[in-house]
Amino acid sequence: MLRPFTLHRPETAEEACALLARLGEDAVPYAGGTELLLLMKLGLLRPPHLVDVKRIRELNELADGGRLTIGATVTHRSLERSPLVRARCPLVASVARHVANVRVRNVGTIGGNLAFADPHSDLATLFLALDAHVELVSPGGRRELSLGDFVRGPWETARRPDELLAGVRLAPWPSRAAAYVKFGVHERPTLGIAVALGLNGGDGRAGARIQDARIAVGCVGPRPARMFTAEARLRGVSVDRVDDVVGAVGDSAAAGVDPADDLHGSADYKREMVAVFVRRALRVAAARAGGVEPATSFPYAVVA
Amino acid sequence: MDGARSPETIHLVVNGRACDLEVAPHALLLDVLRDVLDLKGAKRSCDTQVCGACTVLIDGMAVSACTYLAVEADGRAVLTVEGLAEGETLHPLQRAFLDAGAVQCGFCTSGMLLTARAMLAETTAPSRQEVLHYLRGSLCRCTGYRKIVEAIMAVAETAR
Known part of the structure; x- marks a missing residue:
């Protein structure tokens, strides 16, 4: 059951902002409600006003x-x-x-x-x-x-x-050189790894070198985080030779996270999985950089 | 601009019948279906959109009625499992579930049927993998997935 609230349905962003400004902390923006209504049902959030933004x-x-x-x-x-x-x-x-x-x-x-x-x-x-x-x-x-x-x-x-x-x-990004791999058995992922490789030439052909690598690790820390040290190890590496460095990159990413023990697993386990899945995500992104969609699948994981 | 806290009238079509209802903004669709319209097919189970037992279709689209404000259904068509059969004639999915023995305790069945119906409206000939993908988040506590998937595939095969 939800506690009663007043529902506002502004039709412009200006109107919505005016409402939020006037009502202050009593108001919460509401769209799909898939997160908000869960917390309201539990009584963890009790906003007297909801500002529905879907008509904007x-x-x-x-x-x-x-x-x-x-x-x-x-x-x-x-x-x-x-x-x-x-x-x-x-x-x-x-x-x-x-x-x-x-x-x-x-x-x-x-x-x-x-x-x-x-x-x-x-x-x-x-x-x-x-x-x-x-x-x-x-x-x-x-x-x-x-x-x-x-x-x-x-x-x-x-x-x-x-x-x-x-x-x-x-921003435009050569999408063939990017990958997202998530892992977990619960409703929400235990781990999410996003890799995006910028290549010199930028046309995604085999033999290109990695100019700029971005690795983001999600779910194991308080917020998603870039792994700058791990990224630096990829700079200048040929996409054909990514296998030579994936181990070191994965270990470096694992050293860069500070997970907590919870129902998703122990901190040690999560750190190990970061190393494993950074390697896997990198291999997928590198294959895509070479124009190949790898036919890989991992247990309890999704390759996007 | 001042918003509404008191009940408002919504116009919707439930299982093919137009109805006007007075609902408060905080009323959940599941409660309105079960307690006001006496349609008990959608079940409250996890109450967190994880299990699929409360699945209903809004304009053909699967939603969790447990986490959906009734006022959002204003002007839309709601389909619950009670509206699946045509009179005494079962929907092909219901027939296939019976034939495959895809019903055990039955608690998840209405959600499974409606989810499958939404999928088949989008994809006439889904692969087994697509069926499994679409059913993610539709939980059968008897773990009778094999026969549920078998039943859905049987209907998909006839559409092929």
């Missing part, structure tokens, strides 16, 4: 400018099935296809997922590796933050109470 047209748009813009109220399902996203950033569509289950994907939104900042989010980890930015709207104007600056910690973001998350912007 600009928040529901997918647009292809210089960057791909994903509106905050776009559902996982729309992302998964959007021809634009599948063409421009197939990895994003592929990861969206594996978020939670079909009922959550039908209703849950990209903005809700990111603004909720659950540490076990697939999208936050992926977007960190893809150098995504979020756009925030407030009565004072608009600002853009990198995903890394936006997600501050578990269930904590840089969004101010009167701000609305408008959407996500993705």
